[in-house]
Amino acid sequence: MADLPTHVEIHEEGPREGFQIEPGPIGSADKIRLIEALAETGLRHVQVCSFVNPRLVPGWADAEAVVAGFRARPGVEYTGLFFNGNGLDRALAFRDKLAIRGSISLTASDAFTRRNLHRSHAENVAAMRQHSALQLARGIPVNRIGVMAAFGCNYQGDIPPAQVIRTLQDGLAIATETGADITLFSLADTMGWATPARIERVIGEVRNRWPDMALSLHLHDTRGLAVANAFAGLKLGVTRYDSTVGGLGGCPFAGQPKAAGNICTEELVLLCEEMGIATGVDLDALIEVGRMAEAIVGHQLPSELIHAGSLDAFRRKAA
Amino acid sequence: MADLPTHVEIHEEGPREGFQIEPGPIGSADKIRLIEALAETGLRHVQVCSFVNPRLVPGWADAEAVVAGFRARPGVEYTGLFFNGNGLDRALAFRDKLAIRGSISLTASDAFTRRNLHRSHAENVAAMRQHSALQLARGIPVNRIGVMAAFGCNYQGDIPPAQVIRTLQDGLAIATETGADITLFSLADTMGWATPARIERVIGEVRNRWPDMALSLHLHDTRGLAVANAFAGLKLGVTRYDSTVGGLGGCPFAGQPKAAGNICTEELVLLCEEMGIATGVDLDALIEVGRMAEAIVGHQLPSELIHAGSLDAFRRKAA
Missing domain, CATH: 3.20.20.70 (Aldolase class I)
Structure with a gap:
């Protein structure tokens, strides 16, 4: 402990x-x-x-x-x-x-983006580029990238950690283009696919790539594992949770x-x-x-x- | 992992x-x-x-x-x-x-024993001595000691790990006196007091004392932490669960x-x-x-x- x-x-x-x-x-x-x-x-x-x-x-x-x-x-x-x-x-x-507080909100599942927002991932990236610029133009800081369906998707199935990394890279590219200063990644288990092992794997890969970025977990208890997933997050030193x-x-x-x-x-x-x-x-x-x-x-x-x-x-x- | x-x-x-x-x-x-x-x-x-x-x-x-x-x-x-x-x-x-299968069933909480069985712990030990002898006399192997309220009790509050150790020692004394061969300790979170930290502490102390004894966890989801507790048990190598x-x-x-x-x-x-x-x-x-x-x-x-x-x-x- x-x-x-x-x-x-x-x-x-x-x-x-x-x-x-x-x-x-x-x-x-x-x-x-x-x-x-x-x-x-x-x-x-x-x-x-x-x-x-x-x-x-x-x-x-x-x-x-x-x-x-x-x-x-x-x-x-x-x-x-x-x-x-x-x-x-x-x-x-x-x-x-x-x-x-501003945010760049993306989804690791293209299928969920299409169902939820009626857009492709590429179209969503374009929309978020515009939205990031708008928030900054209104004087709102944009410090957060949110990734929905970061642990799996009812419409797309398993989401490989590499897909989460790519989605975060897309978010960081938007930030660079629009002048946003990202200090937090929020990973959302939108449809309850996370398990402690998956939390460890995804957070491990994100940390390997961006060791100093603050992380937040947004967990759903869809299949009863949310508290176990939070415990896995705590063991990894994640200190911010939505609930x-x-x-x-x-x-x-x-x-x-x-x-x-x-x-x-x-x-x-x-x-x-x-x-x-x-x-x-x-x-x-x-x-x-x-x-x-x-x-x-x-x-x-x-x-x-x-x-x-x-x-x-x-x-x-x-x- | x-x-x-x-x-x-x-x-x-x-x-x-x-x-x-x-x-x-x-x-x-x-x-x-x-x-x-x-x-x-x-x-x-x-x-x-x-x-x-x-x-x-x-x-x-x-x-x-x-x-x-x-x-x-x-x-x-x-x-x-x-x-x-x-x-x-x-x-x-x-x-x-x-x-x-026979069993020696004790409770780490004296208050719970009194409420549940209308006996003191000492009276329960005496009853279990008799019960162990009876099971063996009937040709039933007695290989298991069960400890209820091993992680806390609604009537007694926190149960120190030392109390779990003493309860297991009482069970082993019964086994020795009656000729039972104990191969499994079953620890029950009867009233939902366990947390991952408490699981680690209790199992750690039991393992320190009896490194080769097989362990089983009987978990209740009274306060929503059962799956997290099972995950803690798995990380400690516990391979048997009631559910x-x-x-x-x-x-x-x-x-x-x-x-x-x-x-x-x-x-x-x-x-x-x-x-x-x-x-x-x-x-x-x-x-x-x-x-x-x-x-x-x-x-x-x-x-x-x-x-x-x-x-x-x-x-x-x-x-």
């Missing part, structure tokens, strides 16, 4: 991922209530909404109302997701409240309507804290918010921990 | 663990159907029932009917659980069909009615096979049996994989 990190940075994406896929409708007031409660648990990064086309993602038609409505807590960074100029402009209307309270979410575009959501924030916090890795999160408070999320969506969420209770709660009773 | 085992031995306990806790009632025919289907997937060890007091565990009042009723598949070992002489005698009535199809089960005595069940066999098989560790199991067939289990119990089971489908199924479609 000697090579484990001493702390991790958790990016809570429950509101954005969850309300994007929940059939709902869920009222803006409930979304705001969840966002405000999350910020009280010690989480420092909360993605609060998605600025996407409301016809495609009706769950986020009220993005503006939610962002306008929540009370921001000092010390917490709030973000909104956007993929194009229209989304960026909607986010920029809230630049006093949201941390607006969702209660395990909210899933990928509405991946053709798996019943698939589980993202790695559950509570279980990630338990994993880390019990290994002496600081998260800054009050787990008992977070478990209460997970239960609130379950009440808001009106059905059982995948988190086991919100149903069982924390170890600390039982430690206190046993003492 | 160099230190990973090449194969693992999976002991399927879905029928026994699941039907012990499901409110049901579930008909004997459905139990038999599940047992027969499990044996068709490549699983070689199936625990089919519990010979316990039907007043305490009404779900296994039909143990005899189930054992008499299923069609045994050659090459598959079927077992039944028993804790006392009465249970042993009920199992012995089926000695042509069941592999009857349940669909994640059936839970601990009816641990005061957590909503707690998740055991580690899900499908997810354990996925974890192993994707890392090149042979299980002998046809995962797609097992996923179908998981779906059958869900239909039999009449509610959603914790397995994510049975809802998402195997990677191989998507690989075939993508090819």
Whole structure:
């Protein structure tokens, strides 16, 4: 355990991922209530909404109302997701409240790009070149390359690590052409293909090539291995993870309507804290918010921990 | 990954663990159907029932009917659980069909022993001394020491590894006194307290003391970490795991009615096979049996994989 990190940075994406896929409708007031409660648990990064086309993602038609409505807590960074100029402009209307960070977002699977974005990979690279330039022109730093389907794809099957490397190279070429300064690679297991061995292999190859680049993992629990994959990431020294309270979410575009959501924030916090890795999160408070999320969506969420209770709660009773 | 085992031995306990806790009632025919289907997937060890007091565990009042009723598949070992002489005698009535293996079963938590068995640890040691002698007198080999609550306890809190060592020593003393030849230690995370770090610590201390003893892990997914814990076990070279199809089960005595069940066999098989560790199991067939289990119990089971489908199924479609 000697090579484990001493702390991790958790990016809570429950509101954005969850309300994007929940059939709902869920009222803006409930979304705001969840966002405000999350910020009280010690989480420092909360993605609060998605600025996407409301016809495609009706769950986020009220993005503006939610962002306008929540009370921001000092010390917490709030973000909104956007993929194009229209989304960026909607986010920029809230630049006093949201941390607006640019990104070059690519997909390691051409088949998924075609299904999800109705573009070829080459067309997506061209679109991202334009998007990177636009973000920079608006004064938004572009420091991140995101790679979706980095561990496998329901439409393309296994994704070789070399394909992830090529996708990152495409992203870096965009950065060079547009003048973006990349400091983070975010690898997403969009459809739940990662295993600990695959995490080790992909991260190993990325590290061989770019030893000093910060890495982030965006894991889905589609096939039950998300916590094991996070553990593999921790052993490799990865210190930044996206997750969702209660395990909210899933990928509405991946053709798996019943698939589980993202790695559950509570279980990630338990994993880390019990290994002496600081998260800054009050787990008992977070478990209460997970239960609130379950009440808001009106059905059982995948988190086991919100149903069982924390170890600390039982430690206190046993003492 | 160099230190990973090449194969693992999976002991399927879905029928026994699941039907012990499901409110049901579930008909004997459905139990038999599940047992027969499990044996068709490549699983070689199936625990089919519990010979316990039907007043305490009404779900296994039909143990005899189930054992008499299923069609045994050659090459598959079927077992039944028993804790006392009465249970042993009920199992012995089926000695042509069941592999009857003795055990010395202790608990690392005195508080759990009192709650679960209404005995002190010392009284339990005395009872197990008698039980070991009885099993041997009946001609049943006693080769296994089981330790429940080996990683923590809802009633006692953290269990220090030294307490696990003492419990194993108590078991070995019983073995010596009664003439049992112990070849396996089974460590059970009865209430879901294990984390990868705790697995490493406990197994490390047990290995230090008994370097050549075979080890088995019985994991529960109470707080979502079971697969990560199995991965930690695999990295330590542990090659034997208990699990349940669909994640059936839970601990009816641990005061957590909503707690998740055991580690899900499908997810354990996925974890192993994707890392090149042979299980002998046809995962797609097992996923179908998981779906059958869900239909039999009449509610959603914790397995994510049975809802998402195997990677191989998507690989075939993508090819």
